[in-house]
Amino acid sequence: MTFSKISKILNDVNNILFPHLCFGCNARLYRGEKLLCTICRDQIPLTEHNFEAENEVDKVFYGRINIQKAAALLYFEEEGIVKNLIHHLKYRGQEEIGTLFGDWFGSQFKSQDIPFKIDLVIPVPLHRRKQKKRGYNQVSKFAERLAFHLDAEFNETLLVKRAHTKTQTTKDRWLRYQDQEGQFLVENVRELHNKSILLVDDVITTGATMESCGKVLLQAENVRLYLAAMACVR
Numbered sequence: 001m002t003f004s005k006i007s008k009i010l011n012d013v014n015n016i017l018f019p020h021l022c023f024g025c026n027a028r029l030y031r032g033e034k035l036l037c038t039i040c041r042d043q044i045p046l047t048e049h050n051f052e053a054e055n056e057v058d059k060v061f062y063g064r065i066n067i068q069k070a071a072a073l074l075y076f077e078e079e080g081i082v083k084n085l086i087h088h089l090k091y092r093g094q095e096e097i098g099t100l101f102g103d104w105f106g107s108q109f110k111s112q113d114i115p116f117k118i119d120l121v122i123p124v125p126l127h128r129r130k131q132k133k134r135g136y137n138q139v140s141k142f143a144e145r146l147a148f149h150l151d152a153e154f155n156e157t158l159l160v161k162r163a164h165t166k167t168q169t170t171k172d173r174w175l176r177y178q179d180q181e182g183q184f185l186v187e188n189v190r191e192l193h194n195k196s197i198l199l200v201d202d203v204i205t206t207g208a209t210m211e212s213c214g215k216v217l218l219q220a221e222n223v224r225l226y227l228a229a230m231a232c233v234r
């Protein structure tokens, strides 16, 4: 028996002993299904936001920050498929769920023929210690796939999150941008000038995190800011 045959048998045995389960509903996945079963794919609450008509996520940011447009892929509900997926993405090491969402949303954008060009995709950062503990930023894969589909640059090191500190003195204000609390920070400010930036997060609820990050990015000259999230509350 060849090695590849043995490996295939072991794989099948492994699948019987430890079947792959749907991260939306815990049902067993069958051949051709990945991460999500066919029923969950049909039932998942898509927002059907596009980048032209105004939607509820735009309204979250009215009078708070000057954004061009915002959109989310899914509706986040107290229980159900989306909540389960986000939980597995954030707390159970299932980073690939971010890839799934990014490809899903990214191909939607592509088919919509959006009337502007994104230069740079930036994920909302985690604090270094938190990221080390989790092993990854749960938004990175999502942002990376969006950048791929939009033919834009992906950068997850430009915007950083620090531990809570008070605003530093203005001595180096030309060298860095930060929010009022000094929580989010950009050092290489030149990288932002004259760019159309898509800032990306997992779930938009109050919009406070996006607002803080957005305010930092908007300190750069001639920046147009767009927002995208995996999910938003209704």
Ligand SMILES: [Zn+2]
Pocket (backbone or CB within 6 Å): 022, 023, 024, 025, 026, 027, 036, 037, 038, 039, 040, 041
């Ligand atoms: Zn399912």
